Amino acid sequence: MNNIQRLEMETKSISLNQSELIVYLQENNLQPHTEYNAQSATNKRNIFKSALSVLESVANSPDTLKNIKHEDMSVSDFATNIQNRIDQLDHKIRTLKTDEQAQFNSNTFMLFDK
Known part of the structure; x- marks a missing residue:
């Protein structure tokens, strides 16, 4: 699977x-x-950041929202659901570590430095 397929998923x-x-x-x-x-x-x-960018782009485009709505869901329901997913992704991105951060495997940080 390549990166674009993972983003589509x-x-x-x-x-x-x-x-x-x-x-x-x-x-x-x-x-x-x-x-x-x-x-x-x-x-x-970075995949999650890309997905967040896609969702934010869709959420900021009223025309796209109208086109994506499902048969049993109104536009306002879809907008609420997409905003909830944006919030979830944003939280997930902030809690995920990068490869460099994962190597140190520490939950502490330096607040003050001389």
Whole structure:
């Protein structure tokens, strides 16, 4: 599975052009056709950041919201659900460590330094 396929998996039911997905991935330091590395904390974090960018883009476009609505869900329900997913992803991104942070495996940090 490559990075663009992983991003599509994370943003199911939101269909965007491949070129748009590529831009979102590149903005988050990922190459779209490179193999997805599930063991890499940084790669996983960047996929989630890309998915967050996609969702924020959809949430900021009323025309897109109208087009994506499902048969049993109103636009306002969809907007509420997408905002909840944005909040979840934002929290997940803030709690995920990068590869460099995971190496140190410490939950402490230096508050003051001389």
